[in-house]
Amino acid sequence: MEKQRDTLIDLLKGIGITSIVIGHSSWILPGCNFPIGPFVYTYHLMIFFFVAGMSFKPRNDITPxxxxxxxxxxxxPIYVKYSIVFILLHNFFLKIHILKSDTIVYGKLDIIKLIFEACIFGTSEAMLSAFWFVSMFFIGVSMFMLLYYHAEKMKYPIIWHILCGVLTAIVGIWLNDNEVILQYHIQTSVLGITVIYLGYLFQHYRQYMMKYLQWWLSPILGIVIWKILSLNIGMVELSANMILHPLIFYPITILGITFCICIAQGFDKVGVLRTLFCTAGKNSYHIMALHIITFKCFDLMICKIWKLGNETLECFPYSFEKLWPIYYIVGVAVPLILVYGERWLIERTRIAINKKFLK
Known part of the structure; x- marks a missing residue:
């Protein structure tokens, strides 16, 4: 039997990946000057750590x-699959000016080397730039698991869990505030451990807390986040070790995650929105991999129609700031169409092969 999925978890993942698409396709909304990019950056990565904590179930039958x-x-496998595709298409993307003209051309040895490096989370393709999150997230969750099971073996596990959560928060803040750059963005992984603990704690008391986290709180929380950003004390950009302020990072992250939970409560009441965001949540890695190339293919089409030059087309990650609503839609919809189209084709092929050889 298919395991029943947690709708809230899928909704939160869907909101998270949609927020990543939003942050990569707009920064300041034209007309109203709302800082949509800085706004979604306050939570768009850490929401996945929170969900990891919600999903975590301790097990005694296997080792951590x-x-x-x-x-x-x-x-x-997902990481390697998309890495190989984008590495093999690198020179083609360069030829049609989706990549900048000063990007290096890959030779055969470069391609072989990069494919092997992808097997250890080592790809650096521009069109796959959002995938830096995958290795960082995996390492953060892995460190959490090791800390969790180690704390469980102690005499007073609750105290040790609290210590692990507090100490990793302090270390993560220090590493990022001092701009310490580690392999695979481990400094960001450490930041996420505390958020995983918060997600695990939330799941434990979820039934009680959800009584107070209603959809109508989302605009109030959104205004609070916006007002904090309006103080001009910085912004959150974890790929660049920017955490707004050492004392404010976790509070604004918690505000952002709470905002997402309240939004999810609203979406859950509307069938179409629930289906759309749950579907996006189930396929978040695929959207993460394909949304930027979707932007650039859209830009290519527009540049051909309007007969614009390569300088416009080579802008990264998108070329037309005023077309942000279209980027939002295609950045989520096109990857989903491609993924489900691939699955349909594989299934049809499997059925055809079975009919041919199992008569």
């Missing part, structure tokens, strides 16, 4: 290393 291995077996 086996759990980590199972998770690796889920994310690495």
């Amino acid at each position: 290393y086996m759990q980590i291995g199972k998770r690796l077996g889920g994310v690495l």
Whole structure:
């Protein structure tokens, strides 16, 4: 039997990946000057750590290393698959000016080397730039698991869990505030451990807390986040170690995640929105991999229609600031169409093969 999915988790993942698409396709909304980019950046990555905490279920039948291995077996094939596709298409993208003209051309040895590096989360393709999150997220969840099970073996596990959550928060803030750059963005992984703990705690008391987290709170929380950003004390951009302010990062992250939970409550009441965002949540890695190339293919089409030059087309990650609503739609819809189209084709092929050889 198919395991029943948690609608709230799928909705939160859907809101998170849609927010990533929004942040990569607009920054300040034309006309109203609303800082949509800085706004979604306050939560758009950490919401996935929170969901990881909600999804975490301690197990005694396998070791934490086996759990980590199972998770690796889920994310690495997706990472390698998309890396290979984008590495092989790199020169073609350069030829049609989706990539900037000063980008290096790959030779055969470069392609082979990069494919092997992808097997250890080492790809650096511009069109796959959002995938830096995958390795960072995997490492953060893995460290959480090791800390969790180690704390469980102690005499007073609750105290040790609190210590782990507090200490990793302090270390993560220090690393990022001092602009320490580690391999695979581990400094960001450490920041996420505390958020995983918060997600795990939320799931434990979820039934009680959901009584107070209603959809109508979302505009209030949104205004609070906007007012904090209006103080001009900085912004959150975790790929660049920017955490707004050491004392404010976790409070604004919690505000952002709470905002998402309240939004999810509203979406859950509307059938179409629930279906759309749950579908996006179930396919978040695929949207993460394909949304930027979707932007650039749309830009290519517009540039051909309007007969614009390569300088416009080579703008990254999008070329037309005023077309942000279209980027929002295609950035989510087109990857989903491609993913479900691929699955349909594979299924039809499987059925055809079975009919041919199992008569």
